[in-house]
Amino acid sequence: MQLNHVGISVANLERSMDFYKNVIGMEIAAAPFPLVGDNYQQIMALNDLQARMCVMRKGSFLLELFEFSRPEPASKDSNYSVADRGISHFGIEVSDIRSEYDRLSAAGVRFHSPVLTFPSGIKATYGRDLDGNVFELLEMPKSSDGNRR
Numbered sequence: 001m002q003l004n005h006v007g008i009s010v011a012n013l014e015r016s017m018d019f020y021k022n023v024i025g026m027e028i029a030a031a032p033f034p035l036v037g038d039n040y041q042q043i044m045a046l047n048d049l050q051a052r053m054c055v056m057r058k059g060s061f062l063l064e065l066f067e068f069s070r071p072e073p074a075s076k077d078s079n080y081s082v083a084d085r086g087i088s089h090f091g092i093e094v095s096d097i098r099s100e101y102d103r104l105s106a107a108g109v110r111f112h113s114p115v116l117t118f119p120s121g122i123k124a125t126y127g128r129d130l131d132g133n134v135f136e137l138l139e140m141p142k143s144s145d146g147n148r149r
Contacts, residue, residue, distance in 0.1 A: 005055070005062035006090045008133050013052055013067035019130050020056045020063060023107045024092070029057035035066075046071060058092070078132025089126060089134035097123045097139035104137075 010016040013032055020026045035044075035051040050070035056063040082088040094100045101115050104127060112126040121141025126134050 005064055006087070007053075007064035007066060008129075008131075009066045009068060009073060010129075010131050010133075011067070012130075013054060013065055015130060016065050016067075017054055017056065020065070023104065023109065024058070024135075026056040026058040026063065028054060029062060030055035061092075063090075076132065078128070080132060082126065082134055089136050091136040091138055093138055093140060095139065097125070097137055100137055101125060 017028065017032070021028060032052050032054040035049060035053055040051075041047060041049045048070050049068075051066055051068040053064055053066045056065065097115050101111065105111065109127045109129075111128075115123050115125045115137075117123050122138055123141075124136055124138040126136050128134055
C-alpha cells in the first residue's frame with residue numbers, strides 16, 4: 001500500500017484553491033469539476049449530492065478540496081481541537097521552516113505556536129487554512145553529511 005492523497009471539505013472552493021496555490025505553493029492538478037452520478041453518491045454514502053472538487057499537487061502529495069452544496073455540511077468549529085476524533089492534520093515538509101513560517105504568518109496564516117525543535121531534531125509547527133483545517137509544517141534534521149534523515 002502507498003498513501004495517495006488527503007481530502008478536505010472547504011466552504012469556498014475558489015478561495016481555498018487560491019490559498020493552497022498562492023500561499024502554500026501547490027499547483028492545480030485537476031481543475032474544479034462537479035461530482036455527479038451514482039458512483040460519487042455511493043462512494044461517499046450521500047444522497048442528493050451536489051458538490052464540486054479539485055485536486056492540488058505539491059510534488060507527489062495530492063490534496064483534494066471538496067465544496068458541498070447538498071447535503072448541507074454541518075458547521076465545524078474553525079478552532080477545533082486536534083484531539084478531536086478524525087483526521088487531526090496533514091504534514092507539509094519544507095527545507096527552511098523559519099522562512100516558511102515567516103512568509104505564511106505575513107500572509108495571515110494562524111499558527112498554534114512558533115516553530116519548535118524536538119529532541120529528534122525535527123522542527124515543526126501547526127497552522128490552519130481559511131476553514132480552520134490544520135496542517136503541520138515540518139523540517140527534517142540534516143545528518144552529518146548535510147542530507148535529510
